[in-house]
Structure formats: C-alpha cells, structure tokens
Amino acid sequence: MLRIGEFASLNKVSVKTLRYYDEVGLLKPAHIDEQTGYRYYSAQQLPQLHRILMLRDFGFSLQQIATLLGSGQADRIVLAMLEQRAGEIEDAIRSEQDQLSRIRALMGGIRSGFGQAPGALEVLVKEVPALPVLSLRDTLSDYGQQGRLWEELVGYAQRYGMAIGTAIALYGHTAEEGERLAVDAYDPNDKADDEADDVSDGVPIEVALPLGEPVPPENGRIRVRQLPAVSEMACVIQRGGHAELRQAYASLQDWMERGSYRPSGPAREIHHVGFKETLDVSEHLTEVQIPLSRPEAH
Missing domain, CATH: 3.20.80.10 (Regulatory factor, effector binding domain)
Structure with missing residues (x-):
C-alpha cells in the first residue's frame, strides 16, 4: 500500500482532496496506522477514485457522486454520457x-x-x-x-x-x-x-x-x-x-x-x-x- 502523499502524487490529485474525500465518505483509506495516524491507500481503490474523478469532470457535485456510487449506477450513467x-x-x-x-x-x-x-x-x-x-x-x-x-x-x-x-x-x-x-x-x-x-x-x-x-x-x-x-x-x-x-x-x-x-x-x-x-x-x-x-x- 501507498501512503497518502504517494497515492496522491501518482494519481494527480492533492493530499487535501483525498483527505476531504475521506471526510465525506467518498474514498476512505484502506488502512490508518493507529500509532502514527498515517493514511494508506491500495491499488484496489483506483477504480473508485477514477469514477469519482470522471463524475467530477462531468460536473456532478460530491453529494450527487456519493448517491450515484451508492446506487451502483455510476458506470451506466457515465457510459451513456x-x-x-x-x-x-x-x-x-x-x-x-x-x-x-x-x-x-x-x-x-x-x-x-x-x-x-x-x-x-x-x-x-x-x-x-x-x-x-x-x-x-x-x-x-x-x-x-x-x-x-x-x-x-x-x-x-x-x-x-x-x-x-x-x-x-x-x-x-x-x-x-x-x-x-x-x-x-x-x-x-x-x-x-x-x-x-x-x-x-x-x-x-x-x-x-x-x-x-x-x-x-x-x-x-x-x-x-x-x-x-x-x-x-x-x-x-x-x-x-x-x-x-x-x-x-x-x-x-x-x-x-x-x-x-x-x-x-x-x-x-x-x-x-x-x-x-x-x-x-x-x-x-x-x-x-x-x-x-x-x-x-x-
């Protein structure tokens, strides 16, 4: 797994953005070190991050994105668009x-x-x-x-x-x-x-x-x-x-x-x-x- 800074850099998003996605429940870290509090992310979380970024590119609000991801309809809607x-x-x-x-x-x-x-x-x-x-x-x-x-x-x-x-x-x-x-x-x-x-x-x-x-x-x-x-x-x-x-x-x-x-x-x-x-x-x-x-x- 990668620390939050490494994950952010490789995927061209800011650390601040990942922390905010964690706060609103869109993309939580795969693991948080209990002693240091460091956030770690897994490669298995990339599809979820990519869906969020695509929906943002199409102008959806974070609340709308959360609803779409929760319903399982995000891929269908993005494909249609x-x-x-x-x-x-x-x-x-x-x-x-x-x-x-x-x-x-x-x-x-x-x-x-x-x-x-x-x-x-x-x-x-x-x-x-x-x-x-x-x-x-x-x-x-x-x-x-x-x-x-x-x-x-x-x-x-x-x-x-x-x-x-x-x-x-x-x-x-x-x-x-x-x-x-x-x-x-x-x-x-x-x-x-x-x-x-x-x-x-x-x-x-x-x-x-x-x-x-x-x-x-x-x-x-x-x-x-x-x-x-x-x-x-x-x-x-x-x-x-x-x-x-x-x-x-x-x-x-x-x-x-x-x-x-x-x-x-x-x-x-x-x-x-x-x-x-x-x-x-x-x-x-x-x-x-x-x-x-x-x-x-x-």
Whole structure:
C-alpha cells in the first residue's frame, strides 16, 4: 500500500482532496496506522477514485457522486454520457469534413470557371424497381440540417432491431405538390425564391432506409412506404462529399436539357459509401438518380 502523499502524487490529485474525500465518505483509506495516524491507500481503490474523478469532470457535485456510487449506477450513467458526447464529436467531424469538401469544390469551381463542361460525367438510364423503405420526411430551412433526420431515423430503426442498409435521400416536391424541380431542391446554398410557384419556405427532404426485418411500427413521423418503380431513371455515380455532388447534378441537368427530358419526381441519392462506412468524405460514393419524363408536345 501507498501512503497518502504517494497515492496522491501518482494519481494527480492533492493530499487535501483525498483527505476531504475521506471526510465525506467518498474514498476512505484502506488502512490508518493507529500509532502514527498515517493514511494508506491500495491499488484496489483506483477504480473508485477514477469514477469519482470522471463524475467530477462531468460536473456532478460530491453529494450527487456519493448517491450515484451508492446506487451502483455510476458506470451506466457515465457510459451513456460518453456515448452522447462521442456522437456529438462524430457529428462535428462530419460537419467539418463536409465544409472542407465544399471549400475544395468551390476552389476547384473558381479555377475551372464553375463547370463549363457539366456533361463530363457519364449518365446511365436504367429501370429501377419499387423499393419498400422506412421513411422520414420533413421540410428544413437548409440542406445542412438533414443530419438530425438521419439520427432520428437510424436511431428509431435500431431501437426495433432493424438492419441498417444503404441510406437513401430524396429531394424536391413531386409534381402534385407544387411542380418544383427535384434538381432545384438540391442546392443547400440557394435560399432565394427561384420560382414564383415555389410552395415551400424550406427544403423538402426525405431520408429513407431499405425496409428490413423486423419491420418497425409507424409513429406519425416515421412511416413505412414504397418508393415507386421508375421505368427510366437517369443515374450518375459521383465520388466525394456533398459539394462534389454539384457536378453530378450539373451533368444530369445538361444531359436532360439536351435530350428534352424533365424530372417526373424527386431526385434520389443512394449513398453506397457514406458516413456509416467512413468519415473520409473523399471516399464517399453516391449514385444520383432522377426519374425521367418527356414534356408533352405542343
């Protein structure tokens, strides 16, 4: 065993602190010499000391710490708080990575004249079958807020044990909801009223996961629905973050204009490789899909 001064020095606390913890009953010495009154501490007391110090770091009072330690719930509470904090840090990293991606894309756009050759990416037209999904839709003030929708949807699916598959995001009103072009709804930095018939003050976004087992119940916000089959879907594959996706949308819009196509529904983003797989946005792989229709002849 170690004398109080040695124990304090090795564990980076003061002797005064250990004496106070002894007085309030948080951490009593393993042994007190009856003749000298010296306090001795054992290595077996380290877990208790570490719990006290962690709880103090989180702002708990000594009275609260005593209650938690007495109830045996300290580890569970600290673990929950650490998990929450870890999630906040991961969100911050994703946000910073996305901002860095946008800055690099802006620099590239300035150097290249902002996509003077938007058709550089290959556009593939394919048939897409219907897909049952677990879906959450909302209208946000800007594109960058969609992270909280993903957190809500994924957390809900995990709560019911549903396997988490490839993330799918849909942007823009359908024709019945206001004739807003799906491709127009993508740009997170465009807060102007582009069209007089725009029926929304925000960006309509739907986040979805392929339906798995067990199927979670609907709760009012989150519902089970089927993404409709599309006979002609224009698709582009783009590597990189959200900023790089502008090139994909530019390529699609240029290709559609040259072919006299129009979007027949919301644009879809299939995140084949996303934040679930890696925080490095340069490794992300997204398939942008736009359902096609030809305008009626006049």
